[in-house]
Amino acid sequence: MSAPIALATAAVARDVDEDLPPLLRAAHDAGIEAVAVDWDDASTDWSTFERVVIRSTWDYTQRLEEFMAWTDHVASVSRLVNPASVVAWNCDKRYLAALGAAGLPVVPSWFVGPGDSASIPAGVPEGEIVVKPTVSAGSRDTARYRWAQREQAEAHVRRLVGGGRTAMVQPYEPTVDRDGETALLYFGGALSHAIRKGPLLRPDAAPTRALFAEEHITAVEPVPEQLAVGEQVLDALVALDPFAGSTPDYVRVDLVERADGGFAILELELIEPSIFTATAHGAAERFVDAVLR
Ligand SMILES: Nc1ncnc2c1ncn2[C@@H]1O[C@H](COP(=O)(O)OP(=O)(O)OP(=O)(O)O)[C@@H](O)[C@H]1O
Ligand SMILES: [Mg+2]
Structure with a gap:
């Protein structure tokens, strides 16, 4: 031992x-x-x-x-x-702005912090939107609104900001209703496996307060376009100061397809990701080899 x-x-x-x-x-x-x-x-x-x-x-x-x-x-x-x-x-989703600035495809995101005036920032495209806190996990305090419901969305933003948090607003990516999102799991810098997570936000549903929302997970074979974004992420991270030149031992890249057919980063999970070992033969062993050994 x-x-x-x-x-x-x-x-x-x-x-x-x-x-x-x-x-x-x-x-x-x-x-x-x-x-x-x-x-x-x-x-x-x-x-x-x-x-x-x-x-x-x-x-x-x-x-x-x-x-x-x-x-x-x-x-x-x-x-x-x-x-x-x-x-x-990684604990604050404002890192998406840094990734966007580094040229990576990210889901367009607007941030509203204490001190900012507009609750739905100018530039957010008309259509369905998502409001969530920048520090969040398990879909907590996250909800989806139609444009006609933007007063409710604004109230949600104000509630988060009033509680001392920073809120973020994104377009709701409609492909998620059809395809869900795809998570790429990298252990020791190498792809281990990928999963599809079904859609989580229902229209007209209030934000969940539970530890995490019920998820529907299936194994998937990632397409080359998704793998290309995953590789771009790994390359970009090592160049950022907090990474001190090395790829994190475990990385989960969550991708959604955008209306133009490209894949964009919904979030990176570098802290405490579910890694869905049950969906891929040998995944737990690969994690142990790459991360625990
Ligand atoms: N812009 C969006 N378009 C479509 N769906 C979204 C969007 N933002 C969030 N969602 C849905 O809400 C879920 C939770 O959002 P997100 O992953 O950003 O937050 P989280 O709280 O960090 O979740 P977790 O830690 O469980 O992955 C996503 O899995 C997705 O189903
Ligand atoms: Mg997520």
Whole structure:
């Protein structure tokens, strides 16, 4: 057995993180001593772990400051995967603007923070729109509105901003209703597998407050155009300061098709992504090889 590795989870996620048991099993089979630990367990001495891999700290968005302090602490006494600087960059979807500026295709996004006046920024195209917080996971506080419902959308933005958060507005990409989104999973910089996630936002539905929305997941074979965007993402990340010249050990690239037929980034998951090990033979083993070893 090698030095122990912690897979950081949360009390609310432990029993619902479907990747955790297969990863622990695959680690054990590879002779790696890995244990699941709640990130906020005050009795844990993180320095006893050779590596701390963030797995399912799914309540972090509601406790961001505490979580960021935890990542800094762990990084100072052990090796945090992905690194704290990557977590800090990825926890706020304003990174989409940075990716767009770097020439990557992103879902067009407008941001409204405390101090900004308009709740639906000028330039947002007329049509269906999505309102969500920039710090979010599991589709929480996210909703879709028709243009005729934009007063409701504005109220949603004001609610988020009034609560001290930054809101974002995007066009609702209608292809999602037909095709869902595609997530590309890269472990150690190599593609492991891809999945399709069905649409999550129903018209006229209120924003969910649950830990995560019910998801419909199936395995898919990515098309070359999607893989090209995935490669572009990996290349672009290493050039950004928080990545210090290396590709993160795990990367999930979520793509949607735009009306023009191109694929655009809906989000990058570099913190605590579901990796859908059950959909792809050998995925847990590939993660263990690339990330835990
Ligand atoms: N612009 C959009 N067009 C179409 N669908 C969208 C758009 N934005 C969000 N959605 C839908 O809402 C879901 C949640 O949005 P998003 O992935 O951006 O937020 P999240 O809270 O980080 O979710 P998670 O962490 O679960 O992936 C998406 O999976 C998608 O179904
Ligand atoms: Mg998502």
